[in-house]
Amino acid sequence: MTSPAVDPAPGTPPAADPAADPAAAPAPDLAPGLRGAAPAKPGRRLGGAVWAALAIVYVVWGSTYLGIRIVVDTVPPFLASGARFVTAALLLAALVAWRHGPAALKVDRRRLGSAALVGLLLILGGNGLVNLAETDVPSGLAALLVAAVPVWVVLLRTAAGERPGLGAYGGVLLGMAGLAVLTLPGLSGEVGLGGVLTVLAAALLWSLGTVSSARLPLPANPFTASVYEMLAGGLAGIVVGLIRGEHRGFDPGTVSTASWAALGYLVVFGSLIAFTAYAWLLQSAPVSLAATYAYVNPVVAVLLGALILDEALTWPILLGGAIVVAAVCLIVSTERRR
Template identity: 70%
Template sequence: MTSPAVDPAPETQQATTSGAITPGKAGTRTAAPATDRRITGAVWAALGIVYVVWGSTYLGIRIVVETMPPFLSAGVRFVTAGLLLAGIIAWRQGPAALKVTRRQLGSAVLIGLLLILGGNGLVVLAETSIPSGLAALLISVVPAWVVLLKAATGQRPTAGGLAGVALGLVGLAVLTLPGLSGEVKVGGVVLVVVATLLWSVGSFSSARLPMPANPFTASAYEMIAGGLGGLAVAFARGEQHGLDVTAVSGRSWAALAYLIVFGSLLAFTAYAWLLQAAPLSLVATYAYVNPVVAVALGALVLGEALSWPIVLGGAIVVGGVCLIVSTERRT
């Protein structure tokens, strides 16, 4: 799951680990001016990675939970990815790059629990009962929640942003129809909606807390904290009882490895680089391309049905996200 790109683009900005852009702070690494960014072949290649890989993570999650417990698999994924990222940082930038203050560590842990445990963990649990494409489309409403959170704290949204919120909420209502009609378990739909709220709060709060200056360092701590939280929930739920590792399918292992290496490391690195090298308005397009990729892969690989509420509701939500992104974050 990825967070929306909906924050305004001020003169200086910092890449956060939640995938958003926040106002630059003293001592943080700021993005290059938009006028210095050129759309090169490398930019398109990195954007393609973000489009396809992040869009495919919903399919990967669905395959993982076919034979693996949800929170246990998610915990292993993010602890492993976080430790790998920390090791890469120490190797490339030196161990000093991992040093943070207690307040910064506390903030990273809190954001990790909101994003990784709450936002992603509930999606993994939900995908045990609902299609991956539907989960991705429900998650697409996150930008609408972020706009509402901004409005609640006194930041006036644009007219286009409010219109996008309205469209997103209408689309969300249409997307819940499969759950209300019994086509899918309504509990799974509710879990994803709660996950979007937790992810939105985490994304919104990350801009207002004392986070580590290095976004990769912050991401490593967030993933480790969220992953450990997922393991704690897994043990509390008793997911370890009766677990037969030999019964886990080869494709579930392959999907888990894919999520660790490609979903949590490669795509994030590509996204963080894009924030420094490409126009923000172009990078933000991932927010409405990812769900389209997810729905297509779910239908092609897993044969997930494309009912009219999913097609119509998805189109409405994606339209709302397009409107929010284009009006709330211009460069």
């Protein structure tokens, strides 16, 4: 899931989408826990590596919704999400220990608890619910509904006493109009209304996790923070899957080759490669440039869903999606000037 393109507090870059990756990541999909990265110095030339990293974030995080839709075709949703993030957490922990030594993974109890809470909101609430919803909702529609995360972030910041500015509130009103249009397929019976509402709940929880991450004491190393966020959220996803009885009657032998391949893609590309590219991008390019993924990812997701899964491009999806992307652009541009 892609995630917000607005900073909930100074020094906290946007997370990746809940589908991709957390870590917002918000986001949807997923690069949780990225914090403290500084924008590139003014006037610094952007080399080919920057554009390559940006292309990875654009395409990979945009494709995670398609990957999730293929995975949940034959794998139970919460078990799939849990397995994905536990695996990604262990791989990332191994990389952190290899690059910085095992001591880099040590955190005190308070920061561990904060990371676990953020992981529950981002991974279990955000990504897990997107997995559940995509058993019924087209991947492109899910991506567009999640794209409105910046709208929820602005509202949550306002509830916390902040004043994001008139431009941000204009983006909220525009975004709400877009969400209303995007909800029409559920109201008309074209897709399950429950699935649409589940995606909206996922986006709200992802936004809450993003805002909370700016206010809680987290491990100083953003990669270490992501390890514990993904581990907590992934383990919780497996527990929820077991409570829901997803293991009953589930035979790994019946999982399609496409689902296995998509799950591997989400772990390696969605949760590790794109996450690393985004973390590097935040240190090597202007944050305003990195933030553009928030309105490119849903477009990529819709196109891939239509091309690969033959998902219908109905007028509510096209019109509502355009309105939501415009709202995100307005919010991002407003935050960029602050």
